[in-house]
């Protein structure tokens with residue numbers, strides 16, 4: 001009887017900061033893989049991902065890395081999986097592989113195609129937000145805030161935030177990333193051209209949240225609701241600022257990526273920790289860099 005040995009798909013978390021955040025286990029796996037893909041869709045990296053290539057990562061890993069953009073992840077993933085049937089293939093993900101739903105799909109498809117999968121975990125935005133002192137086990141459902149357009153203003157996040165707040169739970173709001181979005185014009189013409197990448201800022205997210213509150217009027221939150229804004233978590237220049245929606249709306253958080261937490265009912269220890277990140281009249285220039 002013929003013995004079929006399937007090779008492995010390694011899904012490897014890179015963490016949040018820079019190329020050195022990969023784990024030793026992850027690095028070992030990358031080194032033994034014949035092909036290495038990096039997902040550039042659900043997160044932007046501060047890892048030297050630019051038009052001139054992925055040099056920092058490639059230097060550290062000692063091999064070329066193929067950029068798996070949104071199109072490849074969503075439409076051509078079967079090709080990657082087929083390759084993993086004949087050789088070891090690495091699929092690198094910023095943060096943790098399960099910090100985004102796309103990668104759960106990838107595992108399901110791999111299993112269906114009888115490709116073995118090995119996951120190497122790393123830090124995710126989902127746990128890095130713990131740095132502000134709000135307890136991770138006091139969070140409700142995470143919501144995603146999409147960019148509003150003139151004609152498309154989806155607000156299903158509102159009900160979820162309302163539910164979380166009624167239960168006294170904190171809410172993590174993940175903010176939209178628009179990468180490789182085909183322009184409307186190019187879709188009509190049938191030849192794809194792409195919009196420039198866009199990353200939602202905390203300021204835009206708060207504007208949209210308040211617009212939706214005004215529309216529904218159920219007082220799920222308001223301008224005086226306490227929040228924490230996070231930018232570039234895990235990087236040297238990360239920024240964490242606590243304040244009301246009104247206060248955070250005017251803070252310049254700088255480069256992406258950003259996310260926002262709407263604070264629920266707090267424990268005294270959570271309050272004590274949040275104090276370190278607060279904008280105050282004595283400290284209007286709160287930069288919120290790192291651990292206080």
Ligand SMILES: C[S@@+](CC[C@H](N)C(=O)[O-])C[C@H]1O[C@@H](n2cnc3c(N)ncnc32)[C@H](O)[C@@H]1O
Pocket residue numbers: 016042043093094095096097098099100101123124125126173174175176177230231232233234257258259
């Ligand atoms: C779908 S999640 C991807 C999560 C990633 N796979 C992980 O495990 O961290 C993407 C969203 O998380 C937030 N995010 C990701 N990395 C971040 C960072 N370093 N700092 C702040 N927010 C971040 C942004 O709102 C971004 O739109």
